[in-house]
Amino acid sequence: MGSITLEHVNKSFGEVQVIPDISLDIKDGEFVVFVGPSGCGKSTLLRLIAGLEDTTSGIIKLDGQDVTDAAPAKRGLAMVFQSYALYPHMSVRDNIAFPLKMAKLPPEVIAQKVDYAARTLNLASYLDRRPRALSGGQRQRVAIGRAIVREPKAFLFDEPLSNLDAALRVNMRLEITELHQQLKTTMIYVTHDQVEAMTMADRIVVLNAGNVEQFGSPLDLYKKPANRFVAGFIGSPKMNFVDGPEAAKHNAHSIGVRPEHFKLSTTEGAWKGTVGVAEQLGSDTFLHVQTDGLGLMTIRTDGDQTFKHGDVVYLTPDATRIYKFDAAGKAI
Amino acid sequence: MATKQTRALARTMMAPAVIVLFIWMIVPLVMTLWFSFQNYSLINPMMTGFAGWANYVYVIGDPSFTQALVNTLILVGGVLIITIVGGTFLALLLDQPIWGQGILRILVISPFFVMPPVAALIWKNGFMHPGYGMLGHLWKFFGLQPVDWFNQYPLFSVIVIVAWQWLPFATLILLTALQSLSEEQREAAEMDGANAANRFRYIILPHMARAITIVVLIQTIFLLGIFAEIRVTTGGGPGYASTNIAFLVFRTGILSNDIGAGSAGGVVAVIIANIVAIFLMRAVGKNLDA
Amino acid sequence: MARRVSVQTRIGFTVLAWAVALLLFSPILWTLLTAFKTEAEAIATPPTFFPQNFTLENFEAVQDRSDYIKHAWNSIVVSVGSTLLGLIIAIPAAWSMAFAPSKRTKDILMWMLSTKMMPAVGVLIPIYLIFRDLRLLDTVHGLTLIMTLINLPIIVWMLYTYFKEIPVDILEAARMDGAELWNEIVHVLVPMAVPGIASTLLLNVILAWNEAFWTITLTSGRAGTLTAFISSFSSPQGLFLAKLSAASLLAIAPILLLGWFSQKQLVRGLTFGAVK
Ligand SMILES: Nc1ncnc2c1ncn2[C@@H]1O[C@H](COP(=O)(O)OP(=O)(O)OP(=O)(O)O)[C@@H](O)[C@H]1O
Ligand SMILES: [Mg+2]
Numbered sequence: 001m002g003s004i005t006l007e008h009v010n011k012s013f014g015e016v017q018v019i020p021d022i023s024l025d026i027k028d029g030e031f032v033v034f035v036g037p038s039g040c041g042k043s044t045l046l047r048l049i050a051g052l053e054d055t056t057s058g059i060i061k062l063d064g065q066d067v068t069d070a071a072p073a074k075r076g077l078a079m080v081f082q083s084y085a086l087y088p089h090m091s092v093r094d095n096i097a098f099p100l101k102m103a104k105l106p107p108e109v110i111a112q113k114v115d116y117a118a119r120t121l122n123l124a125s126y127l128d129r130r131p132r133a134l135s136g137g138q139r140q141r142v143a144i145g146r147a148i149v150r151e152p153k154a155f156l157f158d159e160p161l162s163n164l165d166a167a168l169r170v171n172m173r174l175e176i177t178e179l180h181q182q183l184k185t186t187m188i189y190v191t192h193d194q195v196e197a198m199t200m201a202d203r204i205v206v207l208n209a210g211n212v213e214q215f216g217s218p219l220d221l222y223k224k225p226a227n228r229f230v231a232g233f234i235g236s237p238k239m240n241f242v243d244g245p246e247a248a249k250h251n252a253h254s255i256g257v258r259p260e261h262f263k264l265s266t267t268e269g270a271w272k273g274t275v276g277v278a279e280q281l282g283s284d285t286f287l288h289v290q291t292d293g294l295g296l297m298t299i300r301t302d303g304d305q306t307f308k309h310g311d312v313v314y315l316t317p318d319a320t321r322i323y324k325f326d327a328a329g330k331a332i
Numbered sequence: 333m334a335t336k337q338t339r340a341l342a343r344t345m346m347a348p349a350v351i352v353l354f355i356w357m358i359v360p361l362v363m364t365l366w367f368s369f370q371n372y373s374l375i376n377p378m379m380t381g382f383a384g385w386a387n388y389v390y391v392i393g394d395p396s397f398t399q400a401l402v403n404t405l406i407l408v409g410g411v412l413i414i415t416i417v418g419g420t421f422l423a424l425l426l427d428q429p430i431w432g433q434g435i436l437r438i439l440v441i442s443p444f445f446v447m448p449p450v451a452a453l454i455w456k457n458g459f460m461h462p463g464y465g466m467l468g469h470l471w472k473f474f475g476l477q478p479v480d481w482f483n484q485y486p487l488f489s490v491i492v493i494v495a496w497q498w499l500p501f502a503t504l505i506l507l508t509a510l511q512s513l514s515e516e517q518r519e520a521a522e523m524d525g526a527n528a529a530n531r532f533r534y535i536i537l538p539h540m541a542r543a544i545t546i547v548v549l550i551q552t553i554f555l556l557g558i559f560a561e562i563r564v565t566t567g568g569g570p571g572y573a574s575t576n577i578a579f580l581v582f583r584t585g586i587l588s589n590d591i592g593a594g595s596a597g598g599v600v601a602v603i604i605a606n607i608v609a610i611f612l613m614r615a616v617g618k619n620l621d622a
Numbered sequence: 623m624a625r626r627v628s629v630q631t632r633i634g635f636t637v638l639a640w641a642v643a644l645l646l647f648s649p650i651l652w653t654l655l656t657a658f659k660t661e662a663e664a665i666a667t668p669p670t671f672f673p674q675n676f677t678l679e680n681f682e683a684v685q686d687r688s689d690y691i692k693h694a695w696n697s698i699v700v701s702v703g704s705t706l707l708g709l710i711i712a713i714p715a716a717w718s719m720a721f722a723p724s725k726r727t728k729d730i731l732m733w734m735l736s737t738k739m740m741p742a743v744g745v746l747i748p749i750y751l752i753f754r755d756l757r758l759l760d761t762v763h764g765l766t767l768i769m770t771l772i773n774l775p776i777i778v779w780m781l782y783t784y785f786k787e788i789p790v791d792i793l794e795a796a797r798m799d800g801a802e803l804w805n806e807i808v809h810v811l812v813p814m815a816v817p818g819i820a821s822t823l824l825l826n827v828i829l830a831w832n833e834a835f836w837t838i839t840l841t842s843g844r845a846g847t848l849t850a851f852i853s854s855f856s857s858p859q860g861l862f863l864a865k866l867s868a869a870s871l872l873a874i875a876p877i878l879l880l881g882w883f884s885q886k887q888l889v890r891g892l893t894f895g896a897v898k
Contacts, residue, residue, distance in 0.1 A: 052794050054335040071337055073800040085795035089813040098809075099799035146799065341803060342722035345714035349778055350730065352711065356771045357737050360745035360752075367747060422642065428635040438882050439643040442650055445881035447832040449852045450870045454649045457863055458656065464665040464863065466652065472667070499646065504888070557741050560834035564853060581743035586750070586839065594747050602744035609739040613732060 001063045002153035002186035003028040004049060009058035011044055011210075018044050019210040021058075026188065028063075031180050033197040034190045035233065036207035042190040045207070046156050049188065051075050062153060073102075078147035079156040082163065084139045086131035092142050093118075093127040099150045117145040137168045144179070154186035161196070173200060194234055198222070206230050228329035231256050237286055239323070240297040252324035252332060257317040259286065259300040269314025273297065275307045289313060361602065367595035374589035387596035391584070396572040397597075400580040401604070403487055407494070407576055408555045414495040415551065416544060419502030424536075426503070427510050437504075444500040448560035455493045456482065456565045486566045486574035493561050498554075502547045509543035510536065549612050556605055577601045650874075656867035657681070664863040680868035687865075690872050693851035699762050700837070700847055701830035704769035705823055708777040711770075713819075716781035717807060721790055731782065734775040742772075742835045753840060762845045765837060769830045777826055784818025785811070821887030824880060831877045848873040 004026040011019040018041045026032050034042045047053045049060060051072035060068045067075050078099075087095050096117055100110040118124045121141040131139055140160060147155055157176070161169045177200050180187050191197055197204050198218045206213040206221065206229070214226040218234075225231035231239050235258055243254040263269065264287075273291035280303065287299040287307055299315065307313065324332045368387050371379045391397055426436060443451070459465045460481035468478035481489040513536065521535045559578050562568055568575035568583060575583065581601055585594020644651075656664050657680055658673040684690055719727050749768070750759075758764030788811065796810045812819065834849040841850050852873045855866050881888070 050798060051335065052797065054337075069337075071335075072794075072797045073802065077798065079795065079798045081791045081795060083789060083791050085789065085791040087792060087796075087810060087814075089816075098796070098801075102800040102802075102805060146795075150799070338722050339724065342718035342724075345803075346718040346730070348711050349715035349734075349774060352771065353734055353737055353774060357740060360748040361740075363748035363751075364744055425635065425639050425642065428639070429632055430636040430639050431632070432636070432640070436639055436643045437885065439647040441881065441885050441888075442647055442878060445828060445832070445878045446650065446874050447849050447852070447877070448834040449838075449849050450873050451649075453852065453855065453866060454653050454870055457866055458652050459649060464667070464669075466648075466669070469667065469669055496646070496649070504885075553738050556739075557743070557835065559742075560838060560849065560853070563838070578741060578743045581746065582839070585743075585747045591747055591751075598741075598744040598747060601741045605739050605741045605744070609736055612739075613736065 001028050003063055004154060004186065004188070005059075005061040005064070006049075007059040007061070009045075009048060009060065010056045011041075011048060011053065012056045017210070019048075022210070022212055024205065024212065024215065026186060029184045029186055031177075031187045031189065031200060031202045032205060033201035033203075034188065034205045034207055035192060035194055035197040036213075037233075038192060040207045041210040042192070042207055043158055044210075046079075046158055046188060046190050050077055050079050050156055076150075076153045077156055078150050078152035078154075079158070080140075080143045080147050080160045082159040084131070084143040084163075086139060086142055086146075088131055091128050091130060092123060092134070092145075095131065095142055096123075096145045096149055099146060103150070113149045114145075117149045120148070121145050136164050137172060140164065140172060141175075144176070148179070148183070152185065154188065157187065157189040159191055160189075161191075162193075169196075176200065194236060198234070204234075206233055208233075225323065225331060227331055228254065228256065228325045231323055231325075231331070237298045237300065242294050246294060247324075250322060250324055253327040254325045254329075256323040256325065257297075258321065259298045261318040261321040262299050263316040263318065264299060264301055264305075265314045265316070266312070267314065269316040271297075271315045273313055273315060275309060275311040275313055278307050278309070287313070289315065291315065364595045364598045364602075367591050368599050370592050370595075372591040372595075374591060383592055387592045388600075390593050391596045391600065396575065396580060397600075399572045400575045400577050403572075403574065404556070404576040404578075404604075406487060407491060407558060408552060410491040411495045411498060411555055412548060412551060414491070415498045415502040416506075416547060418495070418499050419506050419547070420540070422499070422503040423506035423510050424532075426507055440503055441500045443497050444504075446497065448497065448558075449564045451493055451497050452561045452564035455489070455496070460489060482566050483570060486570060490558075490561055490565060490574050493565070494555065494558055498551055501551070505543050505547055506540055509540050513539045552608060552612060556608065577604065650878075653867045653870050656864055657871045659864050659867075661862050661864045664867070680865045681872070683865050684869045684872065688851055688854055688869070690851065690869070693846055693848050694872070694876070696762055696765075696845055697831055697847040697849075700765050700769055701827045703762075703766045704773060704830050705777070705826040707766065707770045708774050708826060709781075709819065709823065712774060712777040712781050713807065713812070715778050716785050717811060719778075719782050720785035720788075721793060731779065734778055738772070738775050746839060749836075750839065758840075760841045760843065760845045765840060765845055765847070768836045768840065769833060772833070772836070773826050773829055776829070777822055780822040780825070781815070781818065784815055784822070787818075788814055817887075821884060824884040825888060828877055828881055828884075 006022055006024040009019060009022045022045065034045060036042055044053065048055055051070060055068060059066055062075060087098065090098065093114055096114045097110050100113060118127055121144060123138070123141055123145060126134060126138060131142065134142065161172050164172060173196060189200060201218055203215060203217055204221055205215045208229050214221055214230045221230060221234045225234060228241070237259045239256040239258050241254055241256045247253060247255045271291050271294055273289040276288040276290050279286040283303050285301050285303055285305050287301060289297050289299055291297055297315065326332050369383055371381050371383045373379050422440065457465065459467050462468050462478040462480040471478045517535060518531065521531050526534065557578050558576060559582065562574055562576065562579045566574040568579045578601065581594055581597040584590050584597055655671065655673060658676050660675055660677055663670055663674055719731065753759045753764055792814070793806055793810060796806045801809065837847045837849045838853055841847065852869060855869050
């Protein structure tokens with residue numbers, strides 16, 4: 001079991017309020033991702049749940065039990081750090097066995113569990129190496145191994161993939177998702193990469209300056225962003241925003257159109273513009289179009305389009321997919 | 333950084349060190365202060381009771397006190413100047429591309445590991461003795477009259493010995509600082525047309541300033557309390573010519589068994605050290621980056 | 623080092639550096655050579671460089687006269703004992719300062735260092751009297767206690783600078799893995815800080831070994847360390863140059879070897895990490 005509940009959690013470092021007031025309800029077995037820009041308090045929130053920091057006020061519950069004042073060791077959670085935080089003086093085997101030793105399990109049981117974890121994570125042939133002698137991906141696996149042997153109530157990940165190269169990141173992303181399907185244990189995963197968030201999460205918490213902007217499934221967030229911040233944060237490339245008279249036509253303070261929701265034409269359309277940079281990815285092409293009076297917009301088209309710098313194009317937003325926001329940025 | 337529990341734990345873990353040091357500092361100090369206002373002599377047990385400022389008047393009023401104070405300042409200042417100037421020179425030299433760096437470093441650092449009484453004895457008998465010391469032989473070789481160093485230049489001789497002991501320390505630290513100056517920085521200065529003297533003045537010296545402050549701080553801590561070198565060589569003499577404050581207190585309190593006067597001297601020594609300490613801490617505290 | 627210098631310059635610097643280094647080393651070299659000379663040869667004019675009649679009799683004489691072995695043993699017990707005791711007190715304190723610092727941490731560190739500034743003579747008399755009343759005068763444990771106290775600030779400082787370089791993540795990982803504080807320190811912090819702890823230990827053994835105020839003032843016969851042993855040779859009637867050299871050599875040799883072995887770590891240690 002591993003449901004996690006936050007009730008009016010507040011955290012200040014001295015004078016600085018990092019998290020004003022957060023309430024969350026994470027269900028048992030859920031994969032929840034915290035996303036948000038750098039410095040918005042993702043790590044802080046995770047560390048509050050872990051017990052590595054204490055709340056200034058508010059309550060944290062694990063399986064309905066108040067653990068606000070419990071030490072990290074007593075909460076039965078496992079954490080995977082961005083730096084992996086492996087014990088450099090211990091072999092891979094001893095690293096993975098450490099939490100079991102701390103739990104005073106008998107040596108046979110420890111050996112058995114370590115072997116099992118090593119096989120699951122493809123680490124069997126590295127067990128006697130020191131972490132120093134492993135690649136980044138292998139280190140990450142050891143860190144995960146150390147977390148899973150404890151059979152924790154929930155896993156906490158703090159940007160575990162950010163030190164890996166792009167290809168490896170995609171691999172590990174799949175492995176972690178797979179692990180979740182196997183174990184069905186609650187996982188909380190912090191990242192600032194919205195692709196990771198979209199692909200891995202059951203539900204996403206979008207954080208901004210210590211506040212929850214929206215909490216919902218990836219598609220919910222994509223289709224029905226609660227406000228301009230979420231709309232801008234979820235989706236890649238970013239949503240295009242337009243204010244002023246053009247927005248007023250839709251009875252909104254500002255409107256947003258995703259790059260993939262345009263019709264593109266060389267002859268006619270709603271907004272006229274000139275192609276600046278065209279980023280060709282093969283499958284897609286991203287056009288950066290300087291529109292007359294509405295600023296720079298990013299347009300996603302298929303990979304066969306061959307627009308050049310300086311070409312004049314006309315853009316027509318898909319009328320059913322225009323997002324409208326009021327003056328406060330709330331979706332209408 | 334951490335939870336309340338961790339912080340509470342941290343205070344508990346720090347307590348033994350803080351308490352022990354606090355007791356070590358405060359108990360003897362209070363006792364010294366108490367004794368310094370008492371008539372208390374181990375030779376004359378009849379003499380007891382409150383002494384008022386008498387011990388202080390006796391200690392400070394004695395000409396030996398002024399001399400000891402001056403000697404202390406000369407000793408500390410002299411050693412600091414010799415070790416910093418010499419250390420800078422040696423560090424610059426050892427930083428050059430030379431053969432046998434490793435062995436040279438070992439040779440240069442060695443005096444630092446020699447315990448003070450041995451250093452004093454080696455110099456006193458092996459080098460500065462007018463009859464069979466090496467310097468005596470050298471003087472005779474040039475047809476000169478050997479010098480009786482400890483009688484003619486007692487304080488200077490002590491300074492030489494102490495400087496010999498501390499020169500390696502200064503050299504090593506300044507050398508380390510020097511080597512952390514990046515090659516690029518020097519090359520850039522060279523490209524900018526700075527000659528060797530200008531490079532030293534504008535690039536190297538400012539870079540070493542921090543290391544020099546450290547050397548001053550740490551050496552001063554130890555130099556204020558120079559004791560064994562004096563005890564073994566001159567015994568503070570002739571007269572009070574090589575007596576510093578530390579040795580004066582020892583002379584009065586332990587050798588003459590005048591606890592009251594010795595304590596008054598001790599209190600004065602603490603006050604002087606504190607004045608020096610405040611200055612040093614101000615200068616260096618920022619640098620020490622806690 | 624990409625500096626281009628001509629071979630002549632290099633030779634010049636090398637000769638100069640060796641000359642200065644040998645000059646600085648000469649007192650130790652002289653002691654080494656004289657220790658193996660006969661008394662007559664030691665004071666001969668003109669002096670000899672190498673011992674003409676190589677002899678070990680000085681060492682025997684020194685052992686007979688002042689019992690080197692006993693003093694050396696006292697030195698070892700006091701310097702190693704006080705350093706270990708200091709480490710036991712200092713490791714938890716340094717852990718607190720490095721990993722759970724508060725606003726006052728820096729002040730406490732400065733205060734600790736400032737206790738080193740207090741001149742020993744300022745407290746000599748009370749300590750002497752307390753020791754006399756507690757019958758600690760001229761005992762090895764009394765001396766060990768004093769040595770622990772005077773080196774404690776340095777031990778705390780050095781450990782603090784080493785601990786600060788250990789990523790706090792790893793200690794937090796241990797906490798998440800269910801380690802209590804004791805396990806966190808014993809199984810994670812200490813093994814990771816072994817190089818730092820070792821150099822702290824070395825440096826403090828050296829400092830305690832060479833300490834020559836308390837060892838001389840608080841001991842006489844029984845608990846005398848090598849500093850007291852060597853001071854007994856300073857009185858004129860005990861003076862025979864060759865024997866004195868043998869005694870000196872015996873007193874400094876152990877720590878000289880230890881110092882050569884650990885000189886790299888020494889700089890960082892002695893500057894509390896302020897010069898890298
Ligand atoms: N120990 C601390 N003392 C004071 N302020 C802190 C402390 N730890 C974090 N903060 C502040 O709290 C805010 C949130 O930090 P946090 O590390 O949670 O951000 P984050 O969302 O994880 O960012 P990133 O994506 O860069 O890791 C930041 O402004 C940070 O400066
Ligand atoms: Mg973070």
